[in-house]
Amino acid sequence: MSGNTLGGGAAEPMPEGWGSNSNRPRVGRVGDWNNAGGSGSNSRSGSGARIATFRDLVSGGGGGPAGPPPPHSHDDDDDEEDERRPEEYFAGGERSGVAITNPDQGGGPGGLVRNLLEQAQRGGVYNPPEPRGPQYFSGGGHALGSDEVESRYIPDPNASEEPEEEEAVRHLHLWREGFSVEDGPLMRYDDPENQHILEQIHAGRAPPSIMNVRYNQPVQLVIAKRTNEDYQPPQRTGPAAHFSGSGNRLGAPAPDVASSSAPMPGSFPGSSSSPPATREPESMNTRFEVDQSKPTTSVQVRLADGTRIVARVNLTHTVGDLRNFINASRPGMTARAYTIGTTFPNRTLEDDKQSIEAAGLKNSVVVQRWADA
Template sequence: MSRYYETEGDDLGDDSPSIVAPETPSPVVTPNRPQPKKSSNFATINTLTTSSDEEEGQAYYAGGSEHSGQQVLGPPKKKDIVADMFKSVQEHGVEVLEPGAASSSGGQAFKGTGYKLGQDNTSSEVVPGFQEPPRPQEVTLRLWQNGFSIDDGALREYGDPSNKDFLDSIRRGEIPQELRQGNTEIHLAMEDHRMEQYQKPKTKVKPFQGQGYTLGSPAPAVVGACTNEDKSANEARAKEILKMDATRPTTSLQIRLADGSRLVGQFNQDHTIAQIRQYITAARPQYEMQTFNLLSTYPSKILDDSQTLKEAGLLNAAIMQKLT
C-alpha cells in the first residue's frame, strides 16, 4: 500500500505523491543452541551455578519491527533432581572441592616416639609421639540418572518413600542418620553421574577359602581350613582318646608337623609311638588319610611304632612328622 505525505512550501518542486516501499518484517530469530558438553564426574562451582539455568525453558524472539518484538518462552525442561541436589548442597554452605583438591603430594612429618639424648650426668628422656586422631570414614554418594548408590551398594530410586529422609538430609547439607556411626567423623563425597544409568560394580575376587586335595597319592589327603576353635576342640578330643593317667610317670613331647606348625602334649612314659601317631591324627584330622613317618630330631631316624617313649629315649624331647 502506498502512503501520501503533505509538505509545507514548494521546496520539493514536485506535487506528485511520494511512494514509500513497504517495510520488510524482521525474520524470526532462533538462537543457536550450543552442543551439550560431556558431564563431569565432579561438581564444580561452574556446574552448580549453571545447572539451574538449564532447567528453564528456551527463549525465542518472535519478530516485529526494528524497534519492537516479542519474546516467547518455550516449554520448561524436565526437572533435573541431581542438579537440584547439588544446588541445595551449595546453598547450605557445604564446601565444594575441585577434582584432586583433597589430595596432597607433600611428605608427611615424623610422628613417632623420640628420644632426648642426655649428657654425662643426665639420662636420656623419652619424648612421646603425637597421638594422631582417628581417620574419618570415607563414603561416596553416586547420583545416577535413574537413582543413587552409596559406595558399591545397590541402586536406590529417587522416588522411593523410604529414601526421602536420606535425600532431604543431603539437600540440607547434613550427613544422613543411616551413615552416622557413633563419634566417627564422616567424609561424604558426591559424584555426578546424571548422564549415566546405574552401573553395577564389578564383583571383587576373594581368595579361595575352601578345602583342597594334595595330588600324587592313591588317596588324596583332604587339607581343610582349620580355625583356632576347631584346633582347640580337636586337641581336646585327642586327649580323651589318649587317656593319659596322671598317677603314672609323665613326660612332655613336642611334635613338629609337616605343615610347619607345632603340637605339644603331655603323655605317659609308657605310651607307644603308635599312640602318638593316633594322637596326631585326632588333633589334626587333615592327616587321617595321609601316610607319614615319625622321626627323632638328632640323630634323625624313623621311630618304631611299637616302642614306648621311654624306650625310644624321647622323654621331654621333640620329634618330626614327615609325609610319605
C-alpha cells in the first residue's frame, strides 16, 4: 500500500501486512506497533520500558518509540507541597459533597507548630496600634429640675448597646522543646495537655488558663519563632521587696520613742520601752499613766509638720501632760517654741495646770502652731 504526502510527493511504503487482518495477538510497547509482527524474541529483547504513559506518547511524537520523559523542575516542588498538605477525601453525589481531611496525617506537635508559623506568616508583620489622640467627653448627663420639673437623666445618644472589648496582645514563643506565653514557664510539646492547648490556639481559640483573658475577649497573638533555640527563662530584675515588720493599729496607744529614757506619756502601764540613747530635757521626763479604772478620752493632736497623733488620757490629766506627750512623740520640736489650741472655738491653751475635763478637750482635736509663724 502506498500513497502521497500533502506536498504531492511519494510517501514511504507501509509495513508489510499493515492492512491485513491477523489473528495473532499483538505484543509491543504503547506507541510502537512496528514490532508487533516480529517474533516474540525481538519484542522481549528490546531495551526500554515495556509500559509507557501518555506523557511518553506526547514526548515521543505520537507514534515513535517511547523515550525518557523530559525533566520537570517544578515536580519536586509539587511533591514537597503535596507532602505538607494533608490528605483529603471527597464524597458526595451530583448536588452535594463533603471533604474529609485525614486526621492521621500531619499530626503531632511538629505539624501544629509548622501550621502556626504558616498562619503567622500569612497574617503578616504585627504593627502595634498607634496611640490614641486626645479624647473629648462623651456620655450621658443629668438635667437639673425645678419645683415644677423633676431632674432627669439624659442617656448618651451615641452610646453603643454593648461596650467594645479591648483587644489583648499576647506573645507566643515557639522554642525547640516547647512553647511559652509571655514570660511564663516552658510548656513541653510532648505533654498531651500542652498539645491540646496548641490545638486550641491553632483553631483560633485563646485558652484563658494561659492567655489570661476574659471570655470572648479578642486577642492579637504575636508568634516568635525560636525553634532553633533552647528555652531561656526570662531575666527578672527582681520585684520590689514587700513590706515586712511591725506596725501600729489605728486608734491604738502611741508607741514608745526610742530616744526617750522613760515610757511615752499616754502608754499603758507595763509597756516595754527602749533603752535610753541620749539624755532628754527635764520637761520630757514628766510622765503619767492612764488609769483604766477612771474615765478616759482620746485627744487628736494635729502637729505643725502635718502629721497627726492620738493621745489616750484620763480626764484628770492636764494640758501640760498633753504638751509633754507631744514633746515625747516629736523630740525635735522642743527646740522651737509652739502653742497648742482648739479649733472650734479657736482658743489657745496657755494654762498647763488646767485639766483635760476643765479645758473641754474630751474627744476633741488640738492643733499645734509655731509661735514665730
